[in-house]
Amino acid sequence: MRYEIRVDGEMSDELATAFPELKTSVVPTQTVLYGPVDDEAHLYGLLVRFQSLGLRVAEFRRIPD
Amino acid sequence: MSYRSGSHEGSDGRGGRVVPVGVTPDGDPVLAARLTVPTVPETFVRRERLVEQLAEGAGRPLTLVNGPAGAGKTLLVADRVAACEPGTVAWLTVESQDSAPGVFWSYVLHALRHHGIAVPEYIRGPARPGEVDHSLLARLAAWLNGRDSRVILVLDEFDRVAGSTAVADELQFVLRHAGDGLRLVIISRTEPLLPLHRYRAAGELVDIRADDLAFRAEETAALVDLHGLPLSAEAARTLTERTEGWAAGLRLCALAAQRAADPESFLNDFEAGHSTVADFLLGEVLRAHPAETQDLLLRTSILEKTHPDLANALTGRDDAEPVLETLQRTNAFVEPLGHSWYRLHSLFAEILRVHLRVRHPGLEPELHRTAAEWLSRAGLLDEALRHAADAGDWELAAAELVGHLAIGRLLTGLAAERLDGLFAQMAPEASGPAPDLVRAARELAHHDVDRGVTYLRRAEENLPERGTDDAAAVRLSCAVLRVLAARVVGSADLAETAARDAADAEQDLPADRLERSPELTALMLTDLGSAQLWAGRFDAARATLSAAVEAAQGLPTAFPRHEALGRLALIDYLHGRPGQAEAHARDAVAEAERSGLPVSYRTGMAQLVLAAVAVDRYDLTAAEEHLDLAAATSAAARDPLVAVELAILRSRMLVARGDSRAALPALDDMTRQPLVSAEPSPWVSDRIAMATAAAHLADGDPKAAVKVFEEQPLHSPESRAAEARARLAAGDGERALRILDGLPEPHDQGPAVDVWLLLTRAQVVEATTGDSPAAEGLLLRALAAARPHQLRRPFLEAGPWLGRLLRRRPALAREHTWLTGALAPRPAPAPRREEPARPLTEPLSARELDVLERLAQLMSTEEIAADLHLSVNTVKTHLKSIYRKLAASRRGEAVRRARELGLL
Numbered sequence: 002m003r004y005e006i007r008v009d010g011e012m013s014d015e016l017a018t019a020f021p022e023l024k025t026s027v028v029p030t031q032t033v034l035y036g037p038v039d040d041e042a043h044l045y046g047l048l049v050r051f052q053s054l055g056l057r058v059a060e061f062r063r064i065p066d
Numbered sequence: 067m068s069y070r071s072g073s074h075e076g077s078d079g080r081g082g083r084v085v086p087v088g089v090t091p092d093g094d095p096v097l098a099a100r101l102t103v104p105t106v107p108e109t110f111v112r113r114e115r116l117v118e119q120l121a122e123g124a125g126r127p128l129t130l131v132n133g134p135a136g137a138g139k140t141l142l143v144a145d146r147v148a149a150c151e152p153g154t155v156a157w158l159t160v161e162s163q164d165s166a167p168g169v170f171w172s173y174v175l176h177a178l179r180h181h182g183i184a185v186p187e188y189i190r191g192p193a194r195p196g197e198v199d200h201s202l203l204a205r206l207a208a209w210l211n212g213r214d215s216r217v218i219l220v221l222d223e224f225d226r227v228a229g230s231t232a233v234a235d236e237l238q239f240v241l242r243h244a245g246d247g248l249r250l251v252i253i254s255r256t257e258p259l260l261p262l263h264r265y266r267a268a269g270e271l272v273d274i275r276a277d278d279l280a281f282r283a284e285e286t287a288a289l290v291d292l293h294g295l296p297l298s299a300e301a302a303r304t305l306t307e308r309t310e311g312w313a314a315g316l317r318l319c320a321l322a323a324q325r326a327a328d329p330e331s332f333l334n335d336f337e338a339g340h341s342t343v344a345d346f347l348l349g350e351v352l353r354a355h356p357a358e359t360q361d362l363l364l365r366t367s368i369l370e371k372t373h374p375d376l377a378n379a380l381t382g383r384d385d386a387e388p389v390l391e392t393l394q395r396t397n398a399f400v401e402p403l404g405h406s407w408y409r410l411h412s413l414f415a416e417i418l419r420v421h422l423r424v425r426h427p428g429l430e431p432e433l434h435r436t437a438a439e440w441l442s443r444a445g446l447l448d449e450a451l452r453h454a455a456d457a458g459d460w461e462l463a464a465a466e467l468v469g470h471l472a473i474g475r476l477l478t479g480l481a482a483e484r485l486d487g488l489f490a491q492m493a494p495e496a497s498g499p500a501p502d503l504v505r506a507a508r509e510l511a512h513h514d515v516d517r518g519v520t521y522l523r524r525a526e527e528n529l530p531e532r533g534t535d536d537a538a539a540v541r542l543s544c545a546v547l548r549v550l551a552a553r554v555v556g557s558a559d560l561a562e563t564a565a566r567d568a569a570d571a572e573q574d575l576p577a578d579r580l581e582r583s584p585e586l587t588a589l590m591l592t593d594l595g596s597a598q599l600w601a602g603r604f605d606a607a608r609a610t611l612s613a614a615v616e617a618a619q620g621l622p623t624a625f626p627r628h629e630a631l632g633r634l635a636l637i638d639y640l641h642g643r644p645g646q647a648e649a650h651a652r653d654a655v656a657e658a659e660r661s662g663l664p665v666s667y668r669t670g671m672a673q674l675v676l677a678a679v680a681v682d683r684y685d686l687t688a689a690e691e692h693l694d695l696a697a698a699t700s701a702a703a704r705d706p707l708v709a710v711e712l713a714i715l716r717s718r719m720l721v722a723r724g725d726s727r728a729a730l731p732a733l734d735d736m737t738r739q740p741l742v743s744a745e746p747s748p749w750v751s752d753r754i755a756m757a758t759a760a761a762h763l764a765d766g767d768p769k770a771a772v773k774v775f776e777e778q779p780l781h782s783p784e785s786r787a788a789e790a791r792a793r794l795a796a797g798d799g800e801r802a803l804r805i806l807d808g809l810p811e812p813h814d815q816g817p818a819v820d821v822w823l824l825l826t827r828a829q830v831v832e833a834t835t836g837d838s839p840a841a842e843g844l845l846l847r848a849l850a851a852a853r854p855h856q857l858r859r860p861f862l863e864a865g866p867w868l869g870r871l872l873r874r875r876p877a878l879a880r881e882h883t884w885l886t887g888a889l890a891p892r893p894a895p896a897p898r899r900e901e902p903a904r905p906l907t908e909p910l911s912a913r914e915l916d917v918l919e920r921l922a923q924l925m926s927t928e929e930i931a932a933d934l935h936l937s938v939n940t941v942k943t944h945l946k947s948i949y950r951k952l953a954a955s956r957r958g959e960a961v962r963r964a965r966e967l968g969l970l
Contacts, residue, residue: 010342013349019420030340052255053416055136055314055344 004044005035007060008051019054020047031059099371099403100159100173101180104144104222107401109292109317112145113285116278120146123272124218127241128265129251130258133276135413136314136344139253140222142279147220153182155218163484165230168192171202172480174219183217185209193624193661195483202662203236207243216247223412224254234259268935280311293320295329304337314413318347321396325354348417359389363399363410364425367418368433368456370449372400372408379440380433431457442466448481455488460496463489468500469536471575471583473543476507477550478585478625486511499525503543510547513704515554522547538574545571546590553593556706556745558601565594584618588626591617592633599633600707602748608637624661628654632671636707640749642784642816644679644855651675670699674711681718682818684858689719710750714757722859726764733758752780756788764863768795783809784819787826795865799834806830817851821860824848829867838871842878845871849882861885906967908951915969917944922961922970 006023012032017025023036038044051058120143123129131139147155158177164170171192178185189205192198210217227233238260241250252258265271281289286309287302297305309315319336326332332350339346352360358381365380366372377386390408393400400408410418423430434457441450447470454463467473467485475481476489489504502525509518525544530537548564568590572580580587591614598607614630617623631654638647654672657663677692693715696708717729733754755778762771771792780789786809790802806827815823828844831837845868852860861868872879910918913934920930931941952967954960964970 008342010346011340012342013345015421015424016342016345016417018424032342052135053413054420055134055312055413055417056342057134057310 002038002040002044003036003064003066004038004047005033005060005062005064006047006051006058007031007033009057009059012056016054019050035064097173097176098180098405099407099409100161101157101177102403103147103155103157103220104140104401106141106145106148109289109320110141110145111281111285111289111292113142116142116274117146119272119274119278123251124249126265126272127248127250127270128260129249129272129274130262131251131253131274131279132255132257133274133279134255134312135416136312136411137276137279138313139274139279141313142274143220143222143251143253147218150218154215155220156181156183157220157222159222160224160226162226165227165233166195166483167198167230167232167236168195168480169484170227170230170233171198171236175206177219178217190660190662191621193480193621193663194667195480197664197667198236199662199664200239203240204243207240207248210240210244210247213247216249218249218251220251220253222253224252224258225256228254228256228258231259264935279313281306281309281313281316282311286311286316289316290320290323293324295320295323295333297333301333301337305333308337309343312343314411315343315347318344318351322347322350322354325351344413345417348414349421355393358383358385359393362386362389363393364418364422365429365433367410367415367422368430368453369437370409370415371403372410373406376437376440376444379436431459435459435462438462438466442470447472451485451488455491458493460489460492460501461498464492464496464498464500464504465536468503468543469539471539471542471579471586473503473507474546474583474586474589475622476504477511477589479622482511499528499530499540499544502528503540503547506547506551510550510554515551518547519551522551532574535575535579538571539579542568542571542575542586546586546593549590549593549597553597553600556597556600556747558597558603561594561597565590581618584620585622585626588614588617588623588630592626592630595630596633596707599637600747600750601745604637604641608634611637621661624657624663625667628657628661628663629669629671631657632669632675633707635672635675636711638816639675639678639818642819642821644682644816644818644857646816647675648679651679665695665698666700668699669705670696670708671705671711673699674708674715677715678711678718681715681722682859683856684722684862686719686722689715693719706747707750710754714753717757717761718859721761721764721863726761729761730758730765733761749782751778752782752785755780756785759788759792760863763792763795768792768797772796772798783815784822787823790826790830794830794833799830802830803834817855818857821848821852821857824851825860825864829864832867832871838874842871842875846878849878849885853882853884856884858885906951910948910951910969914944914948914951917941918948918960918964918969921945921948921957922964 009031011027011030012025017032017034020034023034026033026035038047048058048061120129131143133139144157147157156174156177158173160170160173164173169192175185175189175191185206186209189209190202192202237250237258241248252260262271266273283299283303283306286306287297287299290297290302290305305316305319309319319333322336323329323332336347352363355363362377362381362383362385366377368380369376372390374386374390377390378384390400394402394408399414400410403409419430434453438450438453438457438459439462441447441453447466450466451463454460454466467476467489476485486508489508492501492504502521506518506521506525509515509521522544525540526548529544530540532538532541545564545568549561549568552558552560552564591610595607595610595614598604598610611630611634615627615634617627619627631650635647635650635654638644638650651672654669655676658668658672673692673696677689677696680686680689680692693712696712699708713732713735717733720726720729755774759771759774762768762774772789775785775789775792780786786805790805793799793805794802806823809823824844825848828841828848831844832841848860852858916934917930920933925933927938927941927945930936931938934941936944949955949960952960952963954963961970
């Protein structure tokens with residue numbers, strides 16, 4: 002499964018290291034994270050990680066492999 | 067914040083044992099921090115609209131404060147709690163380990179008591195981490211419901227146990243049944259698994275959500291103003307938009323602006339920027355602090371709570387105290403917990419950890435290791451283990467567990483499952499005696515003896531030389547596990563050798579260290595006594611088990627004490643002392659009740675002994691109840707003694723009910739089944755043989771009974787008497803008499819054995835010599851011995867000769883009405899036992915059980931419907947289905963059947 006997650010705000014490079022398994026690209030006012038998600042546990046784990054770092058998830062979608 | 071700890075010491079005043087309430091069941095002294103209401107900083111903005119919402123919550127059972135990290139949930143509630151009367155609000159900050167229901171409820175009880183709510187002792191507490199006795203929750207709810215004043219229970223950070231349906235269900239149950247006595251406030255990042263829609267529909271829920279928590283522009287202005295930065299209405303509006311009213315963002319923003327050279331342009335720049343709010347602002351605030359402060363914050367971000375000394379250990383400096391004090395004074399990041407402990411806001415800690423990894427790659431495990439060592443020295447084992455595990459240093463973690471003499475906590479007590487889970491991650495490379503001891507304990511706890519013994523051997527080969535405390539701790543832990551392994555294989559010799567090694571190692575340890583781990587000694591003694599009992603060393607077993615019972619009281623030793631008492635009861639029973647057996651068995655049950663051991667975790671031995679005594683009195687209904695309770699325990703399958711006694715008792719019940727033929731197959735199974743133990747017990751097989759012979763005899767087949775004794779010669783007085791009865795029935799009275807004459811004068815026999823011996827002799831004398839006066843004399847003595855304990859079975863199963871004798875002596879019959887009352891309507895041979903409560907073919911649904919429960923409370927259909935928020939018709943449908951499943955046609959019948967089946 003591959004996912005694309007958009008969070009509000011432009012993430013610093015340092016903060017992006019909290020998601021080493023995802024690639025990051027900063028677009029105006031948002032950061033796009035994308036990459037493989039192993040399973041549902043990983044998916045929920047990611048959500049918790051965003052939340053615990055105070056990041057606001059704007060969009061979360063599965064993309065074709 | 068002061069700790070109100072004075073009110074919860076002392077006993078329950080009813081002669082019960084005192085559980086020290088000041089310490090958690092698994093001895094976590096940092097607990098106080100979790101029960102403390104967080105302090106509200108001076109810069110907190112009280113927002114009336116939210117205060118009103120919370121006030122509204124006081125009238126409803128449930129208040130939910132839901133929002134993302136840093137939304138200001140905790141402070142909102144903490145501010146209100148500070149305004150409440152002491153003794154009306156309890157606060158608990160939930161942690162992830164609390165998803166084990168037993169742990170969760172033990173902390174809830176702690177929180178209530180800590181906050182001056184005198185939860186009575188009879189409510190007790192859970193004894194197992196993974197499970198909580200439902201009756202405990204019912205008692206708690208009923209007590210809350212019956213109080214004059216209500217309790218507000220605040221559960222902060224509830225999202226940490228969001229995945230536990232058990233905890234949610236149990237909370238729901240307590241909330242429902244506590245009526246007006248309980249108000250629940252749940253603070254959580256995610257919605258709890260409670261049936262919120264139902265509470266909402268019934269108007270029983272106050273919902274405070276992210277939108278409510280978000281700051282409005284005028285509130286933003288007030289907050290920034292408190293930081294000494296006047297803000298125009300327009301600027302406040304823009305800032306609110308930029309942060310979406312997020313409290314943590316606003317607070318950081320104000321702090322960063324305070325320190326900026328030009329606050330106004332800082333705010334303008336921030337508003338115009340697009341960076342992620344928290345990370346950016348945190349970076350800004352950090353930059354404003356001196357390098358030492360930044361370094362301290364980064365390094366202590368790996369801790370949940372920090373202490374100046376611990377922080378110094380992590381930074382390698384000695385300035386933590388002033389730094390932490392300054393941070394607290396300026397309301398940046400840290401919050402005081404009292405007793406010099408501080409907590410970092412979890413959102414900031416998360417972000418700081420990310421920065422730590424970037425700035426100091428590879429430092430994190432080292433910090434965890436240093437923290438583990440410091441915490442271990444401070445006696446905070448639980449926290450130390452967590453950090454040792456995070457450091458990936460399993461040798462350190464295992465050494466800490468063993469060094470604190472805490473290996474027994476893997477086997478018993480509330481921490482068992484958590485520790486087991488922690489060490490399940492242990493790397494296979496971790497080597498040395500301590501990791502091997504931990505592995506052995508885990509395998510033994512999982513009943514894998516072979517693997518447990520393999521690890522134990524490896525640990526033994528690498529035992530450290532005597533000399534230091536730590537070496538003694540390793541040797542003691544190893545010896546205790548060897549006793550357990552010896553018990554499982556049934557070797558009293560090995561157990562006794564290991565116990566001597568344990569005593570030896572104890573000599574090298576300071577007494578106070580041993581006292582902190584009472585469960586270690588209690589476990590060792592119980593296992594040793596069990597091995598001795600299996601081997602037939604009854605006197606030694608009795609002494610050892612009594613010592614186990616005497617070992618320190620309290621929750622950590624509850625299970626070993628329960629088990630030791632049950633085995634003492636068995637020893638009494640085997641020696642024919644029903645009175646003492648019953649007393650010990652009742653103590654064992656009371657111990658389990660008192661410490662909240664769920665039925666499935668109990669040993670079942672006590673219930674078996676109670677059943678055995680009841681059978682001897684011919685109280686078959688009571689015996690059946692005790693047998694069912696014994697069979698419901700997990701030990702029934704694992705403990706060979708329980709399995710054997712269960713089979714013997716079932717056969718006796720069948721004989722007593724006249725179905726002696728059915729009694730044989732189960733006993734046959736027992737003889738063929740190799741018992742779990744490697745070493746056979748000298749007396750256990752005797753008991754199976756005796757029961758088999760008794761079943762043959764009752765079945766009218768004395769030859770088969772005699773054959774049992776010929777194949778397996780037995781030597782105890784009781785079994786010799788049984789053989790004499792079989793010989794007599796088979797027509798060999800002379801042989802019977804010789805057997806009895808060959809018996810030594812009974813000594814140290816309890817009345818139950820005496821009765822059998824006297825009665826058998828009377829029967830044999832009467833049959834062989836026709837000497838009625840001599841037989842009558844013996845019978846009189848048997849009656850006198852049996853009377854105090856109402857032992858009816860020997861007489862009822864003695865055969866027709868007894869009836870003849872009693873008919874000749876009507877005075878005797880009149881004098882012993884306790885017996886003759888039962889003797890007169892002698893049950894016809896082979897009557898079918900009355901229809902037993904048939905088990906349900908289809909279980910009741912949770913909803914049907916809800917309805918049934920209310921049915922038992924004599925509620926009408928309409929009342930049930932109202933109480934459960936259901937329509938009357940739905941309730942009627944449930945009722946029909948309940949009647950069908952219980953095969954009942956009326957309410958009363960359904961309730962009675964449900965009670966018989968233990969559903970109510």
